Amino acid sequence: MGTLEKRIRAGGIAAAALAIAAAAPVQESGPPSRELLRELCAAPRLAGTVGSIRAARFVAEKLEEAGWRVELEERVVLLSLPRQLGFELYAGPAAEGAEGEEALVRRVECFDADADPPGDVPAYNAWSASGEVRAPVVDVGYGLRADYERLTAAGVDVRGRIALARYGRSYRGVKVELATEHGCAGILLFSDPAGDGDAKGPTWPDGPWKPDTEAQRGSISSISRAPGDPTTPGVPSPASGVDGKRRSLEDCAADLPRIPCLPIGARDARAILARRVEVELPQASGDAVRAPVGPGPAEVRLALDVPRELRSIGNVIATLPGEDERVVVAGNHRDAWVRGANDAGSGTVALLRAAQRLGERAKAGWKPRHTIVLGFWDAEEFGLIGSTEWGE
Numbered sequence: 001m002g003t004l005e006k007r008i009r010a011g012g013i014a015a016a017a018l019a020i021a022a023a024a025p026v027q028e029s030g031p032p033s034r035e036l037l038r039e040l041c042a043a044p045r046l047a048g049t050v051g052s053i054r055a056a057r058f059v060a061e062k063l064e065e066a067g068w069r070v071e072l073e074e075r076v077v078l079l080s081l082p083r084q085l086g087f088e089l090y091a092g093p094a095a096e097g098a099e100g101e102e103a104l105v106r107r108v109e110c111f112d113a114d115a116d117p118p119g120d121v122p123a124y125n126a127w128s129a130s131g132e133v134r135a136p137v138v139d140v141g142y143g144l145r146a147d148y149e150r151l152t153a154a155g156v157d158v159r160g161r162i163a164l165a166r167y168g169r170s171y172r173g174v175k176v177e178l179a180t181e182h183g184c185a186g187i188l189l190f191s192d193p194a195g196d197g198d199a200k201g202p203t204w205p206d207g208p209w210k211p212d213t214e215a216q217r218g219s220i221s222s223i224s225r226a227p228g229d230p231t232t233p234g235v236p237s238p239a240s241g242v243d244g245k246r247r248s249l250e251d252c253a254a255d256l257p258r259i260p261c262l263p264i265g266a267r268d269a270r271a272i273l274a275r276r277v278e279v280e281l282p283q284a285s286g287d288a289v290r291a292p293v294g295p296g297p298a299e300v301r302l303a304l305d306v307p308r309e310l311r312s313i314g315n316v317i318a319t320l321p322g323e324d325e326r327v328v329v330a331g332n333h334r335d336a337w338v339r340g341a342n343d344a345g346s347g348t349v350a351l352l353r354a355a356q357r358l359g360e361r362a363k364a365g366w367k368p369r370h371t372i373v374l375g376f377w378d379a380e381e382f383g384l385i386g387s388t389e390w391g392e
Contacts, residue, residue: 032356036062036349037341040334044118047335047379047386048079048311051118056314059334059376062352066359068318068374074240077229077385078252079311080126080219081113086303087262089271093136093299105268108303113311120338123215124306125172125189126382128261132303133185135162136296137272142166143175143189148182151293153282159183161295162302164272166192173220176257186260186302190269191216197266212270215263217337221383226255228388231310236392240312249308260304272298313378315386318355320362322371329373330354331387333380348376 045055053074060070089105109122138158141147143165151158163179167189179187193199196210203211221230229237231246238244276292283289316334332347339345355374362368377386 041339049118063318073315075237083305088301092297126219134301138294163187212267316376318374320372322368326370331375333377
């Protein structure tokens with residue numbers, strides 16, 4: 001049939017591989033799954049760090065033990081990892097000529113992407129623009145177009161301000177694009193406690209809900225404009241050690257976020273929300289209500305150093321030959337912002353356990369009708385990079 005892309009004939013692909021595995025004799029898979037999960041998540045495995053490559057080798061070793069043919073596919077792609085994240089909150093504007101201004105909150109967090117062993121990455125949004133800005137904060141609701149329209153109708157000017165937006169109701173990258181479109185100088189993202197925080201019940205470590213100091217990490221890249229590695233649109237990124245044609249960082253800039261963006265915890269968000277100017281906000285009914293949205297008097301200073309650099313990532317590709325050349329593909333990403341038992345440790349382990357069960361059957365003489373390919377993708381968290389580059 002020729003090349004691999006001509007041989008793929010799969011729909012509902014992950015389900016197909018798992019259904020085959022399910023035909024194996026029923027065994028207790030809980031304990032081995034838990035042990036795999038503990039081993040996989042014992043250390044950070046953020047894409048672009050030594051922890052991710054070590055996790056790739058761990059997965060590859062388990063697949064080889066199960067009898068699969070394994071390739072560790074390393075590629076060099078553009079990633080966005082933080083060096084330093086500075087956040088300061090002030091009750092109001094700095095008085096002219098004042099010295100020793102007191103911040104309500106002052107926090108500086110650093111990260112070394114080349115550390116060995118790797119450390120845990122602080123809360124940040126990948127692809128944020130680097131820069132320093134201080135400005136009054138304006139509450140933009142969920143940061144959607146309708147929110148900005150209401151603010152415009154109320155005479156609230158967001159230009160040059162720092163937007164405060166809640167997670168939810170759209171992809172976080174959309175919120176950053178809309179803040180940029182409306183002239184904001186920066187944007188803060190936070191999770192409303194009513195959705196997953198103390199408004200739902202006890203927070204960790206006393207309960208399952210998010211503590212008010214924790215923030216949601218995540219990519220804010222525009223996947224539609226810059227799918228996969230932004231430097232190699234439409235073509236695969238070069239393998240490690242191989243020179244390849246790619247766009248310059250300057251050429252990529254138009255497709256990537258252009259303002260500083262930082263996720264914050266609900267505690268910091270509440271401190272900001274407690275210090276807002278009230279305005280008359282129009283409602284859908286035609287009435288208007290007074291609501292505290294700002295801008296200010298609270299001001300925030302952001303000082304973000306989030307370089308965009310070429311770094312190695314590693315996809316683990318496992319193959320179990322079948323009776324013909326048609327291919328069933330199942331995949332899951334194995335990188336994680338944090339230690340990631342839930343995202344995506346659980347999916348990685350589920351696929352590994354399916355591979356082990358299929359491998360047991362193959363060692364006993366069974367052969368699948370179609371060749372099975374399993375992909376354990378890297379750098380998914382940054383915008384589906386590993387799987388996109390493999391597909392390209």
